Amino acid sequence: MAVSKWLPRWFFQLAxxxxxxxxxxxxxxxFLIAAVFLLGVGIVWALGFAPPDYQQGxxxxxxxxxxPSAILAQSCYMLMAIAGAIGLIWKMKVADxxxxxxxxxxxxMAVIALATGAIWGKPTWGSWWVWDARLTSMLILLFxxxxxxxxxxxxxxxxxxxxxxxxxxxxxxVNIPIIKYSVEWWNTLxxxxxxxxxEKPAMPAEMWMPLLVMxxxxxxxxxVSLMLRLRNEILRRERRAGWVKxxxxxx
Amino acid sequence: xxxxxxxxxxxxxxxQFAAVFKRDLLLSFRRKSDLANPLIFFLMVATLFPLGVSPxxxxxxxxxxxxxxxxxxxxxxxxxxxxxRSDFDDGTxxxxxxxxxxxxxxxxxxVAAHWVTTxxxxxxxxxxxxxxxxxxxxxxxxxxxxLLIGTPTLSLIGAIGAGLTVGLKKGGVxxxxxxxxxxxxxxxxxSGAVQAASIGLPVVGYLALLGAMLALGFVLAPFAIxxxxxxxxxx
Amino acid sequence: xxxxxxKVVDLYCERDERVLFDGLNFELSEGQxxxxxxxxxxxxxxxxxxxxxxxxxYEGDIYWQGEAxxxxxxxxxxxxxxxxxxxxxxxxxxxxxxxxxxxxxxxSLDEGSINSALEAVxxxxxxxxxxxxxxxxxxxxxxxxxxxxxxxxxxxxxxxFTAIDKRGVAAKEALLAGHVSQGGSVILTTxxxxxxxxxxxxxxxxxxxxx
Numbered sequence: 001m002a003v004s005k006w007l008p009r010w011f012f013q014l015a016x017x018x019x020x021x022x023x024x025x026x027x028x029x030x031f032l033i034a035a036v037f038l039l040g041v042g043i044v045w046a047l048g049f050a051p052p053d054y055q056q057g058x059x060x061x062x063x064x065x066x067x068p069s070a071i072l073a074q075s076c077y078m079l080m081a082i083a084g085a086i087g088l089i090w091k092m093k094v095a096d097x098x099x100x101x102x103x104x105x106x107x108x109m110a111v112i113a114l115a116t117g118a119i120w121g122k123p124t125w126g127s128w129w130v131w132d133a134r135l136t137s138m139l140i141l142l143f144x145x146x147x148x149x150x151x152x153x154x155x156x157x158x159x160x161x162x163x164x165x166x167x168x169x170x171x172x173x174v175n176i177p178i179i180k181y182s183v184e185w186w187n188t189l190x191x192x193x194x195x196x197x198x199e200k201p202a203m204p205a206e207m208w209m210p211l212l213v214m215x216x217x218x219x220x221x222x223x224v225s226l227m228l229r230l231r232n233e234i235l236r237r238e239r240r241a242g243w244v245k246x247x248x249x250x251x
Numbered sequence: 252x253x254x255x256x257x258x259x260x261x262x263x264x265x266x267q268f269a270a271v272f273k274r275d276l277l278l279s280f281r282r283k284s285d286l287a288n289p290l291i292f293f294l295m296v297a298t299l300f301p302l303g304v305s306p307x308x309x310x311x312x313x314x315x316x317x318x319x320x321x322x323x324x325x326x327x328x329x330x331x332x333x334x335x336r337s338d339f340d341d342g343t344x345x346x347x348x349x350x351x352x353x354x355x356x357x358x359x360x361x362v363a364a365h366w367v368t369t370x371x372x373x374x375x376x377x378x379x380x381x382x383x384x385x386x387x388x389x390x391x392x393x394x395x396x397x398l399l400i401g402t403p404t405l406s407l408i409g410a411i412g413a414g415l416t417v418g419l420k421k422g423g424v425x426x427x428x429x430x431x432x433x434x435x436x437x438x439x440x441x442s443g444a445v446q447a448a449s450i451g452l453p454v455v456g457y458l459a460l461l462g463a464m465l466a467l468g469f470v471l472a473p474f475a476i477x478x479x480x481x482x483x484x485x486x
Numbered sequence: 487x488x489x490x491x492x493k494v495v496d497l498y499c500e501r502d503e504r505v506l507f508d509g510l511n512f513e514l515s516e517g518q519x520x521x522x523x524x525x526x527x528x529x530x531x532x533x534x535x536x537x538x539x540x541x542x543x544y545e546g547d548i549y550w551q552g553e554a555x556x557x558x559x560x561x562x563x564x565x566x567x568x569x570x571x572x573x574x575x576x577x578x579x580x581x582x583x584x585x586x587x588x589x590x591x592x593x594s595l596d597e598g599s600i601n602s603a604l605e606a607v608x609x610x611x612x613x614x615x616x617x618x619x620x621x622x623x624x625x626x627x628x629x630x631x632x633x634x635x636x637x638x639x640x641x642x643x644x645x646x647f648t649a650i651d652k653r654g655v656a657a658k659e660a661l662l663a664g665h666v667s668q669g670g671s672v673i674l675t676t677x678x679x680x681x682x683x684x685x686x687x688x689x690x691x692x693x694x695x696x697x
Contacts, residue, residue, distance in 0.1 A: 143432040150428050154419050159543055160486035164415050167478050168429060171411055174471065175433050178464070182436035189443070263593060270590030274579070281578045342572030345540055350591040351563040357591070485541045 015092045017234045018243050024227040031223045038217030045210040053207075059123040064211060066116035068218035069109045070134070073141060074176075076106025076222070080148070081173040084166025096162035097237065099169065100152060101229035105222060107145035113138050133187035137180050144172040158237070267352050268360045275364030278337075285333065289326040289369050290376055296322035297380045308385045315384035316394070316445030320438055322380070323373050323398060324405065328427050330369045331409040334361060335417040335480060344417075348484055354477040362403075362410045362476070370402025386449060393448025400461040401441040407465075407472040408433050414479030418486050437464060489552040490515045491640065491671050492537070497546035499532060506532055510546070512689060516639075519662065519672045521680055524691035530675040531571050531644055533691070537673060538568045538642045564593060567638035569646055573625040577618030581609055581628045584617065585635070594638040603634035608654060623649035633661055641665065643674040659683050 046064035053060040080102040087095035117135045118128045129135075148165050155161035238244050279285050300318050301311060311318075338344040347357050377398050378391045386394065412430035419425065444457030490513040497510035506529030514520055522530050535541040537548065539555060539562065548555045550562040575584050581604055589597035604613055607627040617625055626649055633641065647655055659682045662672055666684055680686045 140432050140435060143428075147429040147432065150425055151415065154416070154425055155486065157486045157543070160418070160482055163482045164479065167411075167475055167482065168415060171433065171475050175436070178436045178467075179432070182439045186439045186443070263590075267591055270587055274576075274583070274587050277583070278576065278578050337576075340572075341576060342570050342574035343576055345570055345572070346568070346574045346588070347591060348540060349538060349563055349566060349568050351560050351593065352591060485543065 015090070015094060017094055017097070017238050018241070020094050021231055021234045024231055028224065028227050028231075031220050031227065035217060035220035035224050038213055038220055042210055042214035042217045046214060050210050051204075051206050059120065062116050062120045064214050066113055066120055067211060068215045069112040069116060070138060071215055072218050072222055073106055073109040073113050073138065075219075076102050076109060077141060077144065077169070077176070078173065080106060081166075081169035084162070084169045088163055088166040093237070094234075096159075096166075097230055097233045098226070099166060100162065101226055101233055103145060103149050103152065103165075105225050105229070107142060107149065109222075110138055110142040110145060114142065131187070131190075133184045136187070137183045140179055140183070141176070144176075148172070263352060264356055267350070268356050271347075271357050271360035272364050275361055276367065279364070279368045285330075286368055286372070289330040290372055292329055293322050293326040293373055293376065294380065296325055297383060300384070312385040312387065312449070315381060315386040316390070316442040316449065318384060319377055319380050319386075319394065320398075320401075320442040320445070323370075323377070323402065324431075324434055324438060326373060327369055327402065327405045327409060328430060330365070331406075331413045331430070332416075332423055332426055334365055334410055334413040335483075336413075339417045339483070344480065345484055348481065354480065355473040358410065358414075358476040358480065359473050362406050362472075365410070366403050366406040370398070370406055374398040374402060386445070389451060390445055390449035393454045394445045396454065396458055397441045397444035397461060400458055400465055401437050404437050404461070404465045404468045405434060407468040407476075408437075411472060411475045411479055414476045414483060416483075417480070418483035437461065440464070491518075491551060492673075493549040493552075494537070495547045495549070497533075497536070497544055497548070499529065499536065499544040501529070501532060501543070507691060507694060510694065514640075514671050514673060516669045516671055517666055518687060519666050519674075519680070519683060519685070520687045520689055522673065522675045522689045522691065524675075528691045530691060534568075534642050534644050534673065534675060535570075538566060539563065540568075565639040567592075567594065567632060567636050567641050569629060569632075569641070569643040571644050573622070573629050575617050575625045575628045577625075578616060580614045580616055581620075581631070582613045584628055585631060588632060589635070592636075594636045595632060596635050596637070599635040600631075603631040604628075606634045606657065607631045608657075621649075623651075626650070627654070630658070633658075633665075639670050641670065641672045641674070643672065643676075645676055646674060647676050647678040656682075 042064065047061055050061070050064075052058050080099045083095045083099040083102065086092055087099060114135065117132075117138065121130050121132075121135075122128055148168055151165050151168055152161050155164060235244055235247075297318055300314065304310070304314075335344060338347070348354060350357070374395055377394050381391055381394050409426070409430050411433075412426040415429060416425050440457050440460050444454050444461065447457060448454045492514040494510060494512050498508050499506045510533075512520070522533060524530050532541065536544045539559065550558045555562055575581075576587075579587070582600060585595075585600045585603070586597060589595040589600070601613065604610060607630055609624060609627055609631070612620060612624065617628060620628070626646075630646060630650075646658060650658065655678070659680070662674075662680070662683045666672060
């Protein structure tokens with residue numbers, strides 16, 4: 001492919017499962033420490049030191065879990081779709097594995113976002129669920145994840161499943177902006193008094209700094225999670241290769 | 252052997268589209284149940300709401316736009332499983348893939364035939380449902396217009412799901428899982444159009460949006476459909 | 487001498503954790519007939535599906551007239567006629583309708599010779615009977631009728647002699663011999679003895695795999 005000419009060399013090096021396994025082995029400890037540190041600091045800061053919201057009091061602190069997980073849920077879908085596309089175009093097994101491993105993580109993030117959204121909604125609006133634009137979009141995103149995971153589960157041939165899931169994730173990716181716009185429009189039609197869950201107008205630094213720490217911490221946590229799953233998946237799929245046998249049965 | 256290439260470019264694309272389209276229509280008409288079942292289902296689903304909730308006219312009139320649209324969605328989904336399945340089972344889908352002509356033409360022709368045998372009859376039958384659900388008569392035109400533009404999009408998107416699952420033994424519920432989230436924008440604007448029509452507001456904006464979705468689907472879906480079919484046949 | 491028509495280099499395929507073939511190399515020239523042999527389940531049908539481009543679950547390279555098959559897809563498919571494991575015939579349509587549809591989607595098939603092709607496979611009189619009323623053997627013959635109405639250079643046939651009676655078998659053998667003598671090529675799988683069709687190159691998958 002013409003576009004292959006300007007891709008960096010490490011892109012094609014990634015195609016080797018063995019190289020991926022080795023490099024994730026080196027990166028894992030660093031990311032793990034970063035995740036623990038950032039999440040620890042973030043949670044303490046968010047729960048203990050950030051100022052309470054003047055309207056919602058202390059219950060809004062759940063936002064520090066809700067927003068990062070929502071961001072992650074969307075990023076994961078994008079990663080899953082792009083990895084799937086790479087696997088489809090360049091026939092890279094590692095890309096397929098990344099897509100396969102990202103799906104459940106992204107789905108879990110969506111579930112966390114929905115659950116924390118519900119927990120946030122209860123003291124704020126009095127009910128566990130509300131058909132707010134963002135929560136509804138997140139729910140539909142979760143359905144998209146379920147669809148991809150169901151396709152993986154239904155197909156016996158791993159190669160076919162990877163390609164089919166890639167096609168589906170790409171179709172979903174194209175649809176996500178359309179779905180978001182449609183749901184937002186639908187929401188304004190039925191709830192004229194919109195009360196967004198995150199204060200879109202300026203958040204003071206004492207509020208968004210712990211949020212930033214949490215978001216980065218979540219990303220690190222996601223990376224750790226993905227690397228662990230990916231390493232397992234590489235070992236499982238390459239189990240007949242010599243280097244795996246040497247790893248498992250030390251000489 | 253050299254002249255086969257020149258022959259393929261000129262009239263064959265249109266000829267192939269017409270041949271596949273006619274064949275699928277012929278097959279549907281020879282199995283009348285294929286035609287009737289989605290329509291009967293459509294009617295039944297609409298009947299469930301007065302029975303399950305309330306037959307009170309004010310309530311039904313309010314929910315009618317959504318109910319008719321949801322029923323149309325579900326009826327379309329039900330008929331999608333068979334889009335590629337019989338061709339897959341008897342080997343004709345394989346042969347289609349071995350045609351030097353682009354697979355997208357065949358897929359578009361099949362989707363077109365599917366719409367003519369499902370979406371179009373649903374659209375024509377919708378005033379009957381509107382009547383049963385006390386939809387104001389001003390809204391009937393809006394109802395039919397929204398379904399006329401929306402149902403082809405449903406067929407196009409649904410065909411992607413059908414293509415992905417045709418190789419699986421039990422495609423049924425899985426198609427719905429894959430395709431329903433993608434249907435939501437069409438549902439929102441489709442039923443929105445009918446609601447606007449029932450209050451007397453202009454419908455053109457909604458129809459334009461539905462038209463835009465149809466245009467996008469028409470351009471992009473064939474790629475996804477043929478990729479999906481290729482993956483299923485290859486496996 | 488020109489390039490071989492089809493060249494297979496280092497073909498590897500595995501299915502259900504079993505390696506079907508590994509490092510498979512062979513060439514097909516014009517006017518050559520290759521018979522693929524092997525026990526049931528040895529991967530004959532899989533190989534034919536890979537060669538015809540239906541399945542992409544393989545590693546290795548396949549070249550058509552010197553070009554990689556994915557670059558030459560159009561000219562390859564235009565010159566190919568594939569008869570697969572399933573009859574490829576729609577039960578609700580008549581033989582004529584089925585063949586007309588085939589002629590529409592494949593330019594190498596001549597629509598004008600449908601009737602003579604059906605007569606050649608012994609289905610004269612059944613042209614307008616829906617195929618679900620015909621037997622399995624008759625359905626296969628409808629699909630085989632394509633062999634009599636095409637200008638394709640390469641025929642890939644999966645068990646073409648199954649469910650064909652003795653008279654039909656003799657006719658098919660003559661057909662294959664005729665195609666080969668005019669420069670066409672055939673790859674097929676069958677348990678039938680093909681010595682009547684002329685020189686046959688045999689490719690035994692079990693022997694190649696050492697099973």
